[in-house]
Amino acid sequence: MKKVFATAEKFAEIAQQYGTPIHIYDERGIRENARVLYKAFSWNPGFKEYFAVKATPTPAILKILKEEGCGVDCSSLTELVMSEKCGFSGSDIMFSSNETPEADMLKARELGAYINLDDYTHVEFLNKLCGVPETICCRYNPGGVFSVANQIMDNPRDAKYGMTKGQMKSAYRDLMELGAKNFGIHAFLVSNATFNEYYPMMAKQLFELAVELHNTTGAHIDFVNLSGGIGIPYYPDQLAPDIEIIGEGVRRAYDEILVPAGMDDVRIFTELGRYMLGPYGCLLTRAIHEKHIYKEYIGVDACACNLMRPAMYGAYHHITVLGKEKEPCDHLYDVVGGLCENNDKFAIDRELPKIDKGDLLVIHDTGAHGHAMGYNYNGKLRSAEVLLHEDGTTELIRRAETIDDYFATLIF
Numbered sequence: 001m002k003k004v005f006a007t008a009e010k011f012a013e014i015a016q017q018y019g020t021p022i023h024i025y026d027e028r029g030i031r032e033n034a035r036v037l038y039k040a041f042s043w044n045p046g047f048k049e050y051f052a053v054k055a056t057p058t059p060a061i062l063k064i065l066k067e068e069g070c071g072v073d074c075s076s077l078t079e080l081v082m083s084e085k086c087g088f089s090g091s092d093i094m095f096s097s098n099e100t101p102e103a104d105m106l107k108a109r110e111l112g113a114y115i116n117l118d119d120y121t122h123v124e125f126l127n128k129l130c131g132v133p134e135t136i137c138c139r140y141n142p143g144g145v146f147s148v149a150n151q152i153m154d155n156p157r158d159a160k161y162g163m164t165k166g167q168m169k170s171a172y173r174d175l176m177e178l179g180a181k182n183f184g185i186h187a188f189l190v191s192n193a194t195f196n197e198y199y200p201m202m203a204k205q206l207f208e209l210a211v212e213l214h215n216t217t218g219a220h221i222d223f224v225n226l227s228g229g230i231g232i233p234y235y236p237d238q239l240a241p242d243i244e245i246i247g248e249g250v251r252r253a254y255d256e257i258l259v260p261a262g263m264d265d266v267r268i269f270t271e272l273g274r275y276m277l278g279p280y281g282c283l284l285t286r287a288i289h290e291k292h293i294y295k296e297y298i299g300v301d302a303c304a305c306n307l308m309r310p311a312m313y314g315a316y317h318h319i320t321v322l323g324k325e326k327e328p329c330d331h332l333y334d335v336v337g338g339l340c341e342n343n344d345k346f347a348i349d350r351e352l353p354k355i356d357k358g359d360l361l362v363i364h365d366t367g368a369h370g371h372a373m374g375y376n377y378n379g380k381l382r383s384a385e386v387l388l389h390e391d392g393t394t395e396l397i398r399r400a401e402t403i404d405d406y407f408a409t410l411i412f
């Protein structure tokens with residue numbers, strides 16, 4: 001059973017006050033989860049989570065995470081400027097971008113962010129543009145497939161990101177000649193990994209690479225950035241990853257590989273997005289139409305412009321019909337938005353209780369890559385975002401777009 005993080009009365013109150021559709025975030029859940037993450041990695045004194053801004057680029061959310069000790073992981077100029085406005089600077093910022101424009105790189109350098117180079121050619125690009133900083137990171141792509149117990153989880157070989165091992169060595173050597181003193185290693189090999197082995201297995205690969213890079217180039221390895229990728233249980237019968245077991249698995253690899261090599265000062269970084277926010281946000285929408293043709297449809301006031309994941313990846317998002325949690329799921333519905341696109345469906349053939357016009361629906365787990373992936377197709381406007389505080393009060397943290405916002409870039 002998947003639970004919603006507020007009562008049906010609270011959701012009704014939010015709908016009444018702010019309107020629907022609306023994205024709602026649970027401050028308590030965000031804070032508690034961040035604390036559990038920090039505890040799981042407390043064995044590593046330098047541990048730091050750099051929240052992937054792209055997942056939820058909302059200042060109020062970034063500020064909560066800042067209070068919990070997190071930095072930010074940025075991938076563009078806009079995200080860097082937003083982070084700067086939220087008070088992040090220097091080593092609070094990781095800049096993990098690819099195909100990086102000059103202006104973005106210059107801003108990262110100006111802020112003193114850790115720069116994570118995606119490609120060998122970026123060594124020269126960075127050096128010519130603004131020189132090489134003392135601490136620098138390179139992104140690794142081991143190629144092949146990432147498999148657990150003979151099951152393929154993802155295909156690094158097909159990913160556009162990162163450098164080969166040979167390129168990592170060349171990059172470190174060149175960067176040392178250009179003045180770099182401390183090095184980071186980064187990799188992102190599996191997305192939405194809900195199995196506990198992902199981080200420990202990747203950490204082992206990266207720690208072995210760290211030892212090899214240190215031994216062959218003499219570079220001082222300052223940090224290993226395990227990046228994002230830890231998943232969340234979108235389905236009701238799915239198990240959540242256990243961050244304590246994950247942290248312990250990384251510690252074991254650290255003790256086995258880095259400590260004997262005399263590299264016991266390496267800091268562990270993460271760039272989690274989905275894991276930090278996904279379950280602590282939801283999309284509240286209202287049923288506004290029902291339609292009976294060859295299938296049964298429920299039309300809601302949200303559409304794929306508010307949450308793109310189902311349309312884009314066929315992603316499952318659980319739905320709770322508020323006030324009907326105890327009723328039998330004896331109706332088969334497609335829950336759809338109003339875009340002129342037949343993939344604008346939040347659920348297909350979903351067993352749900354009977355839905356009536358006016359019912360409020362909670363679409364679960366939209367806290368990460370939810371509002372953030374919003375767009376304006378069909379002239380649809382992005383919704384507001386509201387924060388549910390720990391004391392039960394609510395705060396508007398982003399207003400809804402208006403037609404004037406949409407028209408702001410148009411030349412009539």
Ligand SMILES: *Cc1c(COP(=O)(O)O)cnc(C)c1O
Nearest residue numbers: 052096228229230271272273274
């Ligand atoms: C998207 C991304 C993340 C966050 O990924 P999640 O799946 O949300 O954890 C972290 N680092 C980089 C470089 C990314 O592109």
